[in-house]
Amino acid sequence: MEMNDPLRREKRDAPKPDSSEGGPKAPESVKPGRDNILKRMKRVDPKQSENYKQRTGQ
Amino acid sequence: MIDLPPLMGIETEYGIIRESEKKSDPVEESMQLLKRCSAPSVFGAWAYGRENSHLDMRGFRVGSLAQDEEEDAFCAEDRKRSYSYLEMKCDRVLTNGARFYNDHTHPEYSSPECNDLFQLVAHDVAGEHIVARATQLRNQDLGESSVQLFKNNTDYIGHSYGTHDNYLIAREIPFDDLVQALVPFLVTRQLYAGAGKVGYEGDGEPFHGLQLSQRSDFVETVLSIETMTQRPIINTRDEPHASSKDYRRLHLILGDANMSAYATALKVGTTRLVLGLIARGAGPDFELENPVADVARISRDLNTPLKQTNGKTVTSLEIQFAYLEQAQKVWRDHNEECNWILNEWSRTLSDLQQDPEKLSDRIDWAIKQKLYRQFMESENLGWDDPWLQSLDLEYHNLDPERGLYRGLEQEGQVLELFKGSEIESAIETPPVGSRAWIRGKMVEHYGDDIQSIHWTGLKLKNGDVLDLTSVIKSDEVETWINDNKEKWQWK
Numbered sequence: 001m002e003m004n005d006p007l008r009r010e011k012r013d014a015p016k017p018d019s020s021e022g023g024p025k026a027p028e029s030v031k032p033g034r035d036n037i038l039k040r041m042k043r044v045d046p047k048q049s050e051n052y053k054q055r056t057g058q
Numbered sequence: 059m060i061d062l063p064p065l066m067g068i069e070t071e072y073g074i075i076r077e078s079e080k081k082s083d084p085v086e087e088s089m090q091l092l093k094r095c096s097a098p099s100v101f102g103a104w105a106y107g108r109e110n111s112h113l114d115m116r117g118f119r120v121g122s123l124a125q126d127e128e129e130d131a132f133c134a135e136d137r138k139r140s141y142s143y144l145e146m147k148c149d150r151v152l153t154n155g156a157r158f159y160n161d162h163t164h165p166e167y168s169s170p171e172c173n174d175l176f177q178l179v180a181h182d183v184a185g186e187h188i189v190a191r192a193t194q195l196r197n198q199d200l201g202e203s204s205v206q207l208f209k210n211n212t213d214y215i216g217h218s219y220g221t222h223d224n225y226l227i228a229r230e231i232p233f234d235d236l237v238q239a240l241v242p243f244l245v246t247r248q249l250y251a252g253a254g255k256v257g258y259e260g261d262g263e264p265f266h267g268l269q270l271s272q273r274s275d276f277v278e279t280v281l282s283i284e285t286m287t288q289r290p291i292i293n294t295r296d297e298p299h300a301s302s303k304d305y306r307r308l309h310l311i312l313g314d315a316n317m318s319a320y321a322t323a324l325k326v327g328t329t330r331l332v333l334g335l336i337a338r339g340a341g342p343d344f345e346l347e348n349p350v351a352d353v354a355r356i357s358r359d360l361n362t363p364l365k366q367t368n369g370k371t372v373t374s375l376e377i378q379f380a381y382l383e384q385a386q387k388v389w390r391d392h393n394e395e396c397n398w399i400l401n402e403w404s405r406t407l408s409d410l411q412q413d414p415e416k417l418s419d420r421i422d423w424a425i426k427q428k429l430y431r432q433f434m435e436s437e438n439l440g441w442d443d444p445w446l447q448s449l450d451l452e453y454h455n456l457d458p459e460r461g462l463y464r465g466l467e468q469e470g471q472v473l474e475l476f477k478g479s480e481i482e483s484a485i486e487t488p489p490v491g492s493r494a495w496i497r498g499k500m501v502e503h504y505g506d507d508i509q510s511i512h513w514t515g516l517k518l519k520n521g522d523v524l525d526l527t528s529v530i531k532s533d534e535v536e537t538w539i540n541d542n543k544e545k546w547q548w549k
Contacts, residue, residue: 046448052451055162058220
């Protein structure tokens with residue numbers, strides 16, 4: 001019943017960091033996007049954290 | 059010979075708010091979110107009878123677990139609600155083997171247990187997407203985008219919720235030895251595992267700036283079974299979800315919720331290697347005089363000297379380099395995963411030593427530091443401006459159109475550990491080589507037939523029981539599947 005052997009049939013490689021050699025590489029783009037993220041930051045309500053109330057968790 | 063911990067898992071409690079409500083009700087909102095989860099799953103069948111959270115690793119049982127007075131009052135109000143405690147939990151077990159439920163008013167995603175670091179981190183990131191999809195559907199129902207979810211650990215006014223990393227370790231390792239050898243590592247791993255926090259909470263010294271860690275203000279003791287008060291460096295709950303004769307589950311509750319998958323991988327990977335070192339009696343020899351106070355001190359100043367019981371001082375970096383050096387000796391070339399961890403651990407400590415800004419593409423607190431400093435400069439703000447704490451909260455928002463980390467991802471400013479397809483796969487598919495694979499496939503193909511389900515197995519409505527208590531290592535999983543392949547028609 002090889003057809004029903006799910007471990008073998010569906011075995012796949014575990015996810016691996018997306019890099020070919022050594023460790024992951026730092027992103028190449030550094031400057032162009034910063035203006036957009038600063039615009040996104042500017043849209044954050046300065047009082048947002050004051051309204052964010054949670055209950056204690058674990 | 060004792061090897062590396064065979065299984066690991068991450069539990070993440072998310073913050074939740076409905077912004078259109080003057081007083082957002084976290085119990086109600088968490089329930090509605092869980093109900094709106096569209097992922098195929100078994101609903102409301104968690105086997106609570108198999109939970110046992112009152113046993114302590116130090117050899118005793120506690121009558122109850124503590125919470126503070128405020129939470130006592132909240133719970134008294136909860137008992138007046140029209141639904142039961144179990145209905146409130148809204149338990150789901152997903153086809154990827156994870157548990158998604160409502161724990162102490164926070165939606166919690168507990169990853170499937172994995173024997174491979176990158177499968178674990180992919181499944182942790184998959185959890186963010188599962189939570190975000192449920193949020194999107196909930197907001198569609200409401201006709202607004204008012205429900206927002208945050209992968210963080212604090213509301214900045216003293217309420218913390220957890221991100222727990224778990225490791226199955228051999229019972230034969232003496233607990234006292236484990237504590238002694240592990241504490242200096244745990245106290246200092248925030249150098250790369252800290253998610254960063256603006257400001258401070260609690261009764262400690264006031265602090266205006268960016269701390270390394272979200273949880274450091276909440277660590278109050280070295281050992282404790284508690285999780286909601288007296289939070290410890292090492293939690294002593296003895297609930298292995300496996301054979302208690304063979305294993306303990308080390309349940310670490312001092313860690314942060316990382317938005318950076320790289321930081322999660324480094325946090326869990328280094329901890330796994332250090333636990334392997336300790337199992338072999340090869341950990342470095344440090345004993346800090348006041349490790350609890352050091353957690354908060356390091357979070358506020360990573361260069362602070364730490365007093366040892368031998369009268370000498372040492373820095374966090376020196377402690378981490380010493381653990382790394384030992385790990386290099388024992389785990390170099392053990393396998394590809396170990397080499398990745400060792401290489402990245404070494405690179406990260408070296409970068410930190412030379413110039414912390416070098417970490418600003420992959421370590422959360424360093425990403426925040428660079429980002430916030432730029433913003434402060436452009437807006438002429440100081441660290442004590444309330445806007446900074448709001449930005450700090452928004453860094454962790456899962457909304458792709460609002461979250462700051464999401465924005466950095468979209469712009470390629472932070473390191474991506476996985477391809478999108480790997481995360482898509484982890485959303486639906488359980489990890490290969492662990493018993494979570496069996497759980498996930500049973501949920502996928504026999505979900506309607508499942509009467510109750512738990513980490514250690516499940517029971518079908520026809521009375522069949524799958525006991526996975528002792529199905530831990532990958533060869534045990536493979537043997538179980540081969541022995542049972544005629545019975546379960548997994549397609």
